[in-house]
Amino acid sequence: MQPNTRRSFLVRLTGFLVAGGALVASWPLFRSLIPNVLYEPPRRFTVGDPNRIQQGVTFLDEQRVFLFREANSFHVISGICTHLGCTVKFARFGRQQEKTVRAFSFTALGEFHCPCHGSKFHGEGTNYAGPAPQPLKWYRLEVSPADGELIVDLDREVDRDFRLVV
Ligand code: FES
Structure with missing residues (x-):
């Protein structure tokens, strides 16, 4: 060999080894950007x-929604x-404090408080104190035609006078 x-040849080999080493060394960094589980x-x-479903309020923690039942009437608030x-x-x-929100014919069993910066929302979700700029969202509920179970649809917001009566 001349x-x-x-x-x-040695220059190319060195370049190849350096590039390969850099790729191997940086792999954990790239891999850390990809989550192991997409949940x-x-x-x-x-x-x-x-x-x-029990009367009153049930919090569904995985979906972070409150499911309300009053007799046979249901609604969901974010x-x-x-x-x-x-x-x-x-x-x-308390029992004496329950209020009727006339605009929505709504009997509020309580209200919502945010522990982070102190925002407060009336029982139908209207913001009235703290930095929250908007009311809590309401979501559509429906009854499954297949098995009669209640379905919550977080992709469909509804007005605050929405009720599902079963
Ligand atoms: S996140 Fe609720 S008041 Fe800031």
């Missing part, structure tokens, strides 16, 4: 037989604060 050819709860889900997305808490009123 000296020039040998030198050229997102379904946007449309069943919550069971409406007759078996538990995601409209300020920066913390999960709000439902603060139940």
Whole structure:
């Protein structure tokens, strides 16, 4: 092998090894950008037989929504604060404090408080204190024609006078 050819070969080999080494060394960095599991709860889900859902308020923590039942009337309010997305808490009123929100013919059992920056929402979701800029969202509920179970659809917002009567 000629000296020039040998030198050229060694330069190429060195370049190849350096490039390969850099690729191998940077692989963990690239891999860390790809999550091992892509988990997102379904946007449309069943919550069971409406007759078996308890009266009052039930919080569904995986989907972060509050399911309300008053006799045979159901509705769902988002538990995601409209300020920066913390999960709000439902603060139940005492019996004497229950209020009727006339605009929505709504008997509020309590109200929502955000633990992060102090926003407060009336029982039908209207923001009235703190930095939250908008009311909590309401979502569509329907009865499955196949098995009669209640279905919540987080892709379909509804007005605050929505009720599903079963
Ligand atoms: S996230 Fe709820 S008040 Fe800021």
